[in-house]
Amino acid sequence: MARTGPDDHVHEYFGNIHMHTTHSDGSGSFDELIDGAVRGGLDFVFVTDHNVLVREEEEGYRRGVLTLVGQEVHDTERKESGNHMLCLGVETDVSGQAKDPQQLIDAVRQQNALAFLAHPIEQGTRLFSDTYPWRNWEVTGYCGIELWNYLSSFRGFTTSYLRAILVAVLPHCFTFGPLPATLQKWDELMQDRPIVALGGTDVHAVVLRRGPISRRFMTYEECARALNTHVLTRVPFLGQAEEADSDFRHENVRHDRELVLDGLRQGHCWVGYDLVGPTQGFRFWAEVEAGAVAQKTVAIMGDTVTLPAGSCLRLQVRAPRQAQIRLLRNGRVIAQGHANAISYDVRDPSVYRVEVWKHRWGKLRGWIFSNPIYVRRAEDE
Numbered sequence: 001m002a003r004t005g006p007d008d009h010v011h012e013y014f015g016n017i018h019m020h021t022t023h024s025d026g027s028g029s030f031d032e033l034i035d036g037a038v039r040g041g042l043d044f045v046f047v048t049d050h051n052v053l054v055r056e057e058e059e060g061y062r063r064g065v066l067t068l069v070g071q072e073v074h075d076t077e078r079k080e081s082g083n084h085m086l087c088l089g090v091e092t093d094v095s096g097q098a099k100d101p102q103q104l105i106d107a108v109r110q111q112n113a114l115a116f117l118a119h120p121i122e123q124g125t126r127l128f129s130d131t132y133p134w135r136n137w138e139v140t141g142y143c144g145i146e147l148w149n150y151l152s153s154f155r156g157f158t159t160s161y162l163r164a165i166l167v168a169v170l171p172h173c174f175t176f177g178p179l180p181a182t183l184q185k186w187d188e189l190m191q192d193r194p195i196v197a198l199g200g201t202d203v204h205a206v207v208l209r210r211g212p213i214s215r216r217f218m219t220y221e222e223c224a225r226a227l228n229t230h231v232l233t234r235v236p237f238l239g240q241a242e243e244a245d246s247d248f249r250h251e252n253v254r255h256d257r258e259l260v261l262d263g264l265r266q267g268h269c270w271v272g273y274d275l276v277g278p279t280q281g282f283r284f285w286a287e288v289e290a291g292a293v294a295q296k297t298v299a300i301m302g303d304t305v306t307l308p309a310g311s312c313l314r315l316q317v318r319a320p321r322q323a324q325i326r327l328l329r330n331g332r333v334i335a336q337g338h339a340n341a342i343s344y345d346v347r348d349p350s351v352y353r354v355e356v357w358k359h360r361w362g363k364l365r366g367w368i369f370s371n372p373i374y375v376r377r378a379e380d381e
């Protein structure tokens with residue numbers, strides 16, 4: 001669909017995806033989770049407790065936060081741990097299908113919902129050797145992967161008790177972005193078909209105890225301020241209806257829920273490490289010449305676009321602040337600059353995506369990971 005500019009008819013919302021409560025192994029109630037989300041300024045949350053679709057907690061607006069309920073499903077009897085799947089937008093519990101990952105994906109799709117492979121690659125250490133990676137890579141039909149699992153991204157640093165304590169106290173110092181192996185796997189998968197990337201916190205708000213001292217590791221509020229998935233929509237949320245009429249209220253929630261799901265489904269989203277700095281306003285789009293001097297936006301992140309015959313396609317990136325912007329083609333950096341914006345003319349059909357890196361706490365850290373623009377030739381249609 002033709003657009004005129006990167007900000008026209010675009011609305012941006014961000015939220016935490018992949019969250020646990022006392023309905024599974026999280027330590028907080030829905031109310032505590034919402035407290036954290038409100039303090040973190042989130043627009044939405046996606047609660048995904050293990051193998052349960054929490055129905056006693058209705059989806060809807062809670063103190064201004066759109067609260068959506070999905071589930072994280074895995075086979076509890078599986079010998080080799082792993083194959084956790086985020087099922088977003090499901091109306092009925094699909095955990096009965098957990099034994100066969102392909103059947104599970106099919107069951108999610110039958111509900112017009114979205115399946116994401118959670119923490120698909122995990123790094124264990126001697127101290128924390130249990131890992132839960134995705135194991136059955138032959139499956140098809142899933143919407144995408146959790147490119148950056150915040151909780152999982154600390155694991156590799158817990159190589160000694162001292163380091164584990166440091167990670168528990170200062171987790172933000174010990175994460176640098178998605179695991180390089182996950183990025184590489186994602187780039188490989190996208191050579192076959194679009195695979196949407198999202199970022200999840202996997203917040204459990206675990207209570208760590210040592211004698212009389214106890215501390216919550218990665219609270220809901222800390223996670224809300226840290227790693228979010230930012231979604232672009234064409235129309236705005238209807239928001240919290242004040243009317244007493246509950247039908248009307250449900251209608252609003254359904255509408256806004258569909259916008260979030262659709263933004264994820266289409267990959268109109270990016271992973272933002274907002275703790276390094278707010279990532280609102282990031283844009284990645286493709287445009288073509290439209291007459292004398294005008295440019296016309298023809299695609300945004302997540303879209304597939306055809307190379308125009310006889311002219312080139314210009315990719316444009318705008319970062320919220322000056323930072324290290326990298327444009328990648330099939331996983332390799334082809335252009336970069338320390339800037340607010342970069343552009344690049346493409347003539348080859350490929351998968352183009354953007355990473356933005358920023359210095360914080362003494363190190364260069366992954367800040368923004370966009371979904372790609374898939375460029376194809378006219379004859380590929």
Ligand SMILES: [Zn+2]
Binds near residue numbers: 072084118119132
């Ligand atoms: Zn998991």
Ligand SMILES: [Zn+2]
Binds near residue numbers: 018020072202
């Ligand atoms: Zn989880």
